[in-house]
Amino acid sequence: MVNENRIVENFLDMVKIPSPSKNERKMGDYLIEILKELGLEVEEDNAGIKNGGNCGNIIGILKSQGRKKYLFSAHMDTVVPCEKITPIIENGIIKSDGTSILGGDDKGGIAAIIEMLRVIKEKNLDHPEIVVVFSMAEEIGLLGAKAFEVEKYNIDFGFILDSSGKPGKIITKAPSAARGVLKVIGKPAHAGISPENGINALTVAAHAITKIKLGRVDSETTSNIGVVSGGQATNIVMPTVELQYEARSLSNEKLENLLKETFDIFSNVAEEFGAKFENEVNVEYPGFVLDDNEEVITIVKEACERAGITSETVSSGGGSDTNIYNNKGIPAVNLAVGMTKVHTLEEYIEISDLVKLAKILVEIIKG
Numbered sequence: 001m002v003n004e005n006r007i008v009e010n011f012l013d014m015v016k017i018p019s020p021s022k023n024e025r026k027m028g029d030y031l032i033e034i035l036k037e038l039g040l041e042v043e044e045d046n047a048g049i050k051n052g053g054n055c056g057n058i059i060g061i062l063k064s065q066g067r068k069k070y071l072f073s074a075h076m077d078t079v080v081p082c083e084k085i086t087p088i089i090e091n092g093i094i095k096s097d098g099t100s101i102l103g104g105d106d107k108g109g110i111a112a113i114i115e116m117l118r119v120i121k122e123k124n125l126d127h128p129e130i131v132v133v134f135s136m137a138e139e140i141g142l143l144g145a146k147a148f149e150v151e152k153y154n155i156d157f158g159f160i161l162d163s164s165g166k167p168g169k170i171i172t173k174a175p176s177a178a179r180g181v182l183k184v185i186g187k188p189a190h191a192g193i194s195p196e197n198g199i200n201a202l203t204v205a206a207h208a209i210t211k212i213k214l215g216r217v218d219s220e221t222t223s224n225i226g227v228v229s230g231g232q233a234t235n236i237v238m239p240t241v242e243l244q245y246e247a248r249s250l251s252n253e254k255l256e257n258l259l260k261e262t263f264d265i266f267s268n269v270a271e272e273f274g275a276k277f278e279n280e281v282n283v284e285y286p287g288f289v290l291d292d293n294e295e296v297i298t299i300v301k302e303a304c305e306r307a308g309i310t311s312e313t314v315s316s317g318g319g320s321d322t323n324i325y326n327n328k329g330i331p332a333v334n335l336a337v338g339m340t341k342v343h344t345l346e347e348y349i350e351i352s353d354l355v356k357l358a359k360i361l362v363e364i365i366k367g
């Protein structure tokens with residue numbers, strides 16, 4: 001059923017098309033052609049226009065009578081460097097030539113969806129109503145999924161293909177995340193002549209940092225300051241300091257509480273020192289937690305079983321389009337694609353994993 005040569009060929013074609021975030025046009029046009037060839041109704045939404053990109057989300061609809069509606073989605077954009085990707089096949093593994101990423105994140109997911117559609121057509125399989133979404137600008141804040149008007153489509157279950165790990169791994173929990181700058185504004189003064197007239201922003205920040213929660217806050221929650229920048233010269237009392245901060249939690253409530261506590265501590269400490277605190281931290285995406293007996297999980301587990309692939313449900317530390325769909329009320333899981341060492345020049349994917357993923361998808365629609 002699943003044709004290894006065909007899926008590999010399609011995957012190699014796609015990784016050779018550069019598609020950095022907001023610049024997915026060529027990839028979008030390639031996919032529009034394929035979806036039309038396979039008999040889907042094709043639409044492009046205005047996510048590109050809304051987000052200042054050159055391509056919207058590409059949507060394909062495969063109609064069916066009287067069955068549930070399934071969403072299959074993978075993102076078109078990749079991280080850089082991706083301008084010239086030369087894939088190499090060695091011992092059943094596809095990798096780049098070492099000068100770029102491979103782009104298996106997320107063209108591995110796209111390849112599996114296309115192969116599933118080809119099998120449906122070739123074997124004339126009975127199937128649920130299928131909505132395929134190839135999203136734009138996932139890597140820079142899930143912009144395509146956020147802009148996608150999913151409520152138009154009455155979807156029952158979502159299957160997002162965008163996780164590293166072996167096919168069979170099902171992400172059923174992912175954190176909400178907040179990110180941004182904590183800014184402390186002190187007062188400059190000559191450090192040698194009149195330091196008492198200044199307020200050192202770094203000193204204020206340091207006091208606050210000793211009081212906030214950083215690192216692993218609890219089993220579901222983390223927080224980090226990753227970049228610190230401030231100051232101009234040793235002879236000036238540091239006037240401002242910017243701390244790039246992020247926090248994540250599987251519990252939206254815990255994240256809110258942590259953020260409030262962090263901001264309150266910075267505000268209070270700044271006030272003590274006569275400094276100011278500006279908070280530019282925003283919640284980037286909401287988290288989701290699916291119960292293990294949710295129907296969408298059962299569908300995938302049973303599909304894996306029929307395909308002879310072991311499945312397991314796990315929790316993720318990162319966000320994906322899956323977060324957005326769950327938050328918009330569609331029970332959705334994120335399925336592992338087999339992509340490995342993503343976002344690095346050593347990225348690779350095993351051909352057998354691409355094939356396994358396509359097999360799982362075919363079983364999902366047969367179920």
Ligand SMILES: [Zn+2]
Pocket residue numbers: 075105106138162
């Ligand atoms: Zn991805």
